Amino acid sequence: MSLLACFKLFTSRKVRLDCIPPESRIELAAARRSVDSKINAGNAQHDEHLKATSSLITDNASTGKEASDDAAEGLPAKPFIKRYANTSWAGFKLLLKVLKESSDGLTPLKATVGGLVALIEIYDRTKSNASGTEEVAQRLDRLMRIVAKRLGDDEKIASSLMGSSYIETLQEQLKEVALLKRHGRFQRAIESAQDEETLKAISGTVANALQELQLEIGLSAEKDTRAILQETVLQNLGRAKAAAYTAAVSGVSRRSCTPGTRDSVLTDILTWALDESGDCAPVYWMSGLAGQGKTTIAHTICERLERDRQDVSMISFFCSRQLDSSQEKLLVSTLAFELAESSASYATELLHALQAEHNLGDQKLSVQMSKLLVGPWSQSAHRRESLRPVVVVVDALDENDAGTEFVELILSASRQGQLAGIRILITSRPVPDIVHLCEPIEGRAVCNLNDVSRWLVQEEVLRYLEDELPDHSGEHYLVDLANASSGIFIYAATILRMVKSSHRRRTRTEQASTLRQLADQASISRFLGDGRTTVLDDLYKSIVDEAFRDLRVAERETRELVLLTALGGSLPLELPWMAYLAGVDEEIAWVTLEALHPVISIGKYARIRPYHESFVDFIHVSYQAQMPSVFITIVHRSTTLIDAAVELFERHESPLLENAQFESQRMRDFETTDPRWPIHGHARVATNNAIRLLTQAYERGIPFQWMDMPEIVQYLGRLVSQKYREDR
Structure with missing residues (x-):
């Protein structure tokens, strides 16, 4: 038996001495005494390292003075530096520096330093013959660097988390590391697969605890946005009130999928949304025809993320042609505000942008995208390192005035890495322009509902x-x-x-x-x-x-006019206004629309909305011969009201007169200069302008007694009431 074999048998303590040949015992005993001497010396040196390190961390807190020039730089004492001068443990050194300069609030974390020192010494002594542990060591050092940055940026928040389970896990695992090292394990080499697995298991648990700790600190700091959001320029940022997936909107049906339906699609999207790998596509596009359930799926994604993943921030913007979420200027500004509520680092940069340019919320989409979203997000990215991505859900983008441009800008920014840390789920109909823009998206991040079995x-x-x-x-x-x-x-x-x-x-x-x-x-x-x-x-x-069954021809024509007017102006219309535009009394309007209850909602304040845009499309196609005359009637009757506003402003010398005159002339220019005349857009603009101008007149106390339209006066009175505005 060779001396090496005898040595391994003896040091393993698994066999008795009489198993070794007598001629080898004298040499083996000498070797054993030498090994014991070196182990004792190593343990003594280790104790000195722990003592020096502990002193380094606590001296500053107790005396308020630096022990040496090295300590003044925030580095370990010189014997420790000499031992690790040639290592790459930059993250650990930074963590030591931060802990040394921190308050007593981080004492539980300081108590783990000795175990970290022992763990690092084990890696440095064994890395030559355990290449499989190198990746774990690198992860540990990277996480220690991130924890150090979190502690430096948000020590107050970190102190509040010192009683967490992550700290207890760190203390327990690192205490075990120190104990193993003290007993002579891993002195020079990893001698067995079991030793290597033990080291990896302990290191993995330590790394996971560090990861959860930095995430908890980072997420807590990111969500601490209360003070920033009180700033006036942020509060004044325009927002679509109907955009959130939970928004209460009368006549608009938003609900989650029935249990047991759409499971495959939901699983694919949630897997993508929670994927933290570097090669995950930043944008996911789900397309489908009208009525195939895009909004319901998007609603379910939002609901599940908010309910089940408290560690993931989620914001939503559900577009609708009937609501304010269709407006170009509110798309990015709403997303920016919601994102600021979820991320303090982004909110800080957004605040700076708005303080520099107060009117950014009124700019066109491309300007808002650059200065409200992409710029502040990329400038604050370093503060969110290793945090889980924020999930942004934008539903029915084709129903927003600038939906196609938004897709183009988002995809461009994502390709350039300017939106790192954001996952964006987009849903839309397969509009040709959007289809073309989304062609480069990686296949796993695309779902066409029309392809589902x-x-x-x-x-x-x-x-x-x-x-x-x-x-x-x-x-x-x-x-x-x-x-x-x-x-x-x-x-x-x-x-x-x-x-x-x-x-x-x-x-x-x-x-x-x-x-x-x-x-x-x-x-x-x-x-x-x-x-x-x-x-x-x-x-x-x-x-x-x-x-319309069993109606005389004249009756059917009247009710068809009510239907076409209800869907031909600016949605949502309210019944008194719609009845005026159609030239019928409110009772006829009510009876007509009530009979269409499966497809049209009459909500609070008699507000009219179709349940789904596909019904609007159906009516416009089915009555395409009649729709132009309906659009013309809506524009003409709206212009009559705008002219009434002009006369009111003239009588009372209102500063709003010039704007009213401009809008009155604009309505006439539609008919004489726009080659598209008449289209739905003309009717929408005319309706909105008439309501806006008369409401402004009413708010300023300009009397309406001379107007032979008492129902409109009553309607305007409701429009300006505080309760109505709050409800709306």
Whole structure:
């Protein structure tokens, strides 16, 4: 038996001395005495290192004086520096410096320094024969550097977290490291796979605790935005009130997916959103035709992130043509404010930008993107190192006035690395311009709902119907309706409003009869997106026909005019204003729209909104021959009101006169100079200007008694009331 083999047997303490040949025992005993001597010397040296390090950290707190020039620089004592002069533990050295200069609030963390010293010595002594541990060592040092930066930036917050489980884990694990080293383990080399696994396991636990600690400090600091958000320039930043996924908007249906539906799509998006790897695509695009459930999926993503992941910041912007979230100038400014609520580092830079240029919130989209979002975010990126990404959900971008430009700018900034630390989920219809812009997005970050298996979606539509109509679960007509839906969830949602109307209570038998009738009418062969009749078109047609059934020709024409006017001006309109534009009394307007309850909502203050934009599109296409005359009527009647405002401002010498005159002339220029005349946009602008100018007159106390429109005067009085504004 060789001397080396005998030595390994002896030092392993797993065999008795009589197992070793007598001729080797004398040499082996001498070797053992030499090893014991070196171990004792090493332990003594280690104790000196711990003593020097502990003294280094505590001396400043107790005496307020520096022990030496090295200590004045925040570095360990000279014997320690000499020992580690050639190592790369920059993160550890920075951590020591920060702890030395910190208050007693970080004492629990200071108590772990001895264990960290022992762990580093083990790595330095064993790295030559344990290359597999090098990656762990690098991670440890990187995390110690990040923790040091967090402590330096936010010591007060860090002190409040010293009783956390992360600190307890660090103390326990590092105490075990010091104990192992004191007992002679890992003196010169890692001699077994078991030793290497032990070292990796302890180091991994320490690294995880450091990671959670730095995340907790960083996230707590990032969310401490209360003081910054009180600044006037931030509070004055324009925001869309209806943009948040939780916004209460009458007549607009936002809900989460029925349990058990859309599971695959949801899992893919959530996996992407929580992926912290460097090669994860920063932008995810989900596209789908009208009614395929994009908004419902986006709502579910927001809900689950907010409910289940408190360590992930999430902000949302849900666009709608009917609401203020359709406006170009409110898209980026709203996202900027919401992002500032989630990130103190970004909020600080945003505040500086707004203090330099107060009117940024009124600028065009490209300026806002550069100066409100990309600039402040990239300038503050170093403060968010290693924090989890912020998830931004922007739904129905094609319904925002600048949706296509937003996609272009976001993708450009992301490709240049200017939005690192943000994951952006975009949903839209497959509008050609957006489709072209999103082509370069990596395949795993793209979901086309039209590509999802049709039979799978029909199964999910059936589950949705059965969940909402439990009394009809298992009935063949629900299966037929699910099959006829062609995977369009809004089809099912519209049917539900027909049979579960709050305006008209139906018995189960009556509901079943309506459902059977709809199922019989539905054709299995439906087409999507190619200009031909869609399953939704058929359903909408049946709803309109039912609402206008058994009417004389003149009566039907009047009610059709009400419908076209309600969907032809600026949405949402309120009933008194819409009735004036249509030239009918409010009772006729109410009866007409009430009969269309499956597709149109009449909310608080008689505010009119379609449940889904696809119905607006259907009406504009179905009545395309009549719509131009409706647009012209809306513009002319709105111009009459604008002219009334001009006369009021002239009589009372109001400073608003010049603006009113400009808008009055602008309405006339539409007809004479715009080659597109008449279009929906003209009617929207005219409606908005008339309401705005008359409201301004009313707010200034300019009398309206001479106007032969008492319902409009009453309506304006409500518009300016404080309660109305708060509700709106």
